[in-house]
Amino acid sequence: MTPVFDGHNDFIQRVVAAGQDGARIWLEGDGTGHMDLPRMKAGGMVGGFFAIWIPSPSGPNDAEAVALMQNPPFALPLPGEIPHDAALPHAFRQAAALKSLERTGTLDIVTGAAGLRRTIAEGRIAAIMHMEGAEAIRDMDALHLWHGAGLRSLGPVWSRPTAYAEGVPFAFPAGPDTGGGLTDAGKALVRECNRLRIMLDLSHLNEAGFDDIARLSDAPLVASHSCVHAICPSSRNLTDRQLRVIADSGGLVGLNYASSFLRPDGKRLPLEGFETMLRHLDHLLDILGEDGVALGSDFDGALMPRDLPDAAALPKLTEAMKNHGYGADLIVKISSENWISTLQRTWGG
Numbered sequence: 343m344t345p346v347f348d349g350h351n352d353f354i355q356r357v358v359a360a361g362q363d364g365a366r367i368w369l370e371g372d373g374t375g376h377m378d379l380p381r382m383k384a385g386g387m388v389g390g391f392f393a394i395w396i397p398s399p400s401g402p403n404d405a406e407a408v409a410l411m412q413n414p415p416f417a418l419p420l421p422g423e424i425p426h427d428a429a430l431p432h433a434f435r436q437a438a439a440l441k442s443l444e445r446t447g448t449l450d451i452v453t454g455a456a457g458l459r460r461t462i463a464e465g466r467i468a469a470i471m472h473m474e475g476a477e478a479i480r481d482m483d484a485l486h487l488w489h490g491a492g493l494r495s496l497g498p499v500w501s502r503p504t505a506y507a508e509g510v511p512f513a514f515p516a517g518p519d520t521g522g523g524l525t526d527a528g529k530a531l532v533r534e535c536n537r538l539r540i541m542l543d544l545s546h547l548n549e550a551g552f553d554d555i556a557r558l559s560d561a562p563l564v565a566s567h568s569c570v571h572a573i574c575p576s577s578r579n580l581t582d583r584q585l586r587v588i589a590d591s592g593g594l595v596g597l598n599y600a601s602s603f604l605r606p607d608g609k610r611l612p613l614e615g616f617e618t619m620l621r622h623l624d625h626l627l628d629i630l631g632e633d634g635v636a637l638g639s640d641f642d643g644a645l646m647p648r649d650l651p652d653a654a655a656l657p658k659l660t661e662a663m664k665n666h667g668y669g670a671d672l673i674v675k676i677s678s679e680n681w682i683s684t685l686q687r688t689w690g691g
Contacts, residue, residue, distance in 0.1 A: 348387060576602065604618050623635060636677075
C-alpha cells in the first residue's frame with residue numbers, strides 16, 4: 343500500500359465537538375466524517391496537517407449556501423472577521439484536543455523533518471499542528487508561544503478577513519483577484535514565520551496577499567489544499583500564473599479533494615470517478631513538475647468525491663494514478679515524499 347501524507351484535514355474540530363468522546367472517535371471511529379485512526383490505517387495514511395480553525399457563525403456548509411453552490415453561478419459574501427478574544431479559546435480547545443490524541447500513543451505532533459520520518463517509521467501518525475486563519479494570534483509574541491506549543495504551519499486566512507490579510511469568497515465562476523494585500527501586521531507575520539521556519543500556507547488567500555507573500559517570503563511557496571483554476575474557475579483555485587510563481591520558488595501544491603473545487607461546472611455535488619482529479623494532477627505536474635505536486639484532501643471539511651468518501655478509500659486514488667500511467671516513483675512522490683522533502687527544506691534539518 344502506498345503511504346499517503348496529506349496536506350489538510352479538519353478532524354480536530356470533530357474531536358472538540360465530541361467532548362469526552364473525542365479520543366474514542368479517534369481510536370475507534372463513529373461512522374461519521376472522513377477520517378479516524380482505523381480508516382487512516384486502512385488507507386495507508388501516515389500523517390498530515392491537522393488544522394486549528396475557528397468556525398464562522400454562518401458559512402458554506404449552511405443549507406442555504408449549499409443550495410446556492412449546487413446551482414452556479416453563485417457568490418457568497420465573505421463572513422465577517424472574528425475577533426481575537428472570541429477566536430483564542432476555541433483555538434486553545436482544538437490545540438488541546440490534538441495534544442489529547444498524542445497522549446493515546448498513536449500520534450505524534452511533529453516539529454521537524456527527522457521526527458516526522460521517525461514517527462512514520464515507527465508506525466504512529468505524524469501530525470503537523472497547522473492553523474488555518476490567524477485570528478488566534480494577537481501579535482508576534484503570541485506567534486512565538488504557538489510555535490513553542492508545536493505550531494509549524496500557518497495560513498494567514500480562511501475565507502474571511504483577519505488582521506493580517508484577506509481571503510477569497512466562495513464564488514463561481516470567479517477569480518482570486520479580490521481585495522487588498524497583506525496589512526503591515528501581515529507582512530511582519532510573514533517575516534517572523536520565516537525566522538521561526540513556520541510554513542506559510544497560501545490556500546484561501548486572495549491574489550494580492552498571495553503576491554505579497556511571494557515577494558516577502560524566503561521559503562518555498564506552498565498551497566496545502568488547492569485545485570486548478572483553468573479546469574474549475576472557482577475563486578478558491580489557483581491560476582496558472584500563481585502556479586508558476588509557486589513553481590519558481592521550488593514550492594508545492596496539495597490537490598484538494600473537495601468536489602466543488604474539482605468539477606468544471608463548480609457544482610457542490612459529489613464528483614464521479616477519478617478522471618477529473620487526474621486532469622487537475624496532470625495540469626499541476628505540467629507546471630510544477632514531479633517534485634511540486636502532492637495531496638491535500640480537506641477531509642472533514644468539504645464534500646468528497648463519490649469514489650473517495652474517506653481516508654480508507656485512498657488506495658483507489660493511487661490505483662487510478664497507476665492506471666493513468668503514472669510510474670511508481672511519481673506516485674510515491676505525489677502521495678508522501680514531496681510533502682516531506684518540502685517540509686525539510688522549509689523547516690531545515
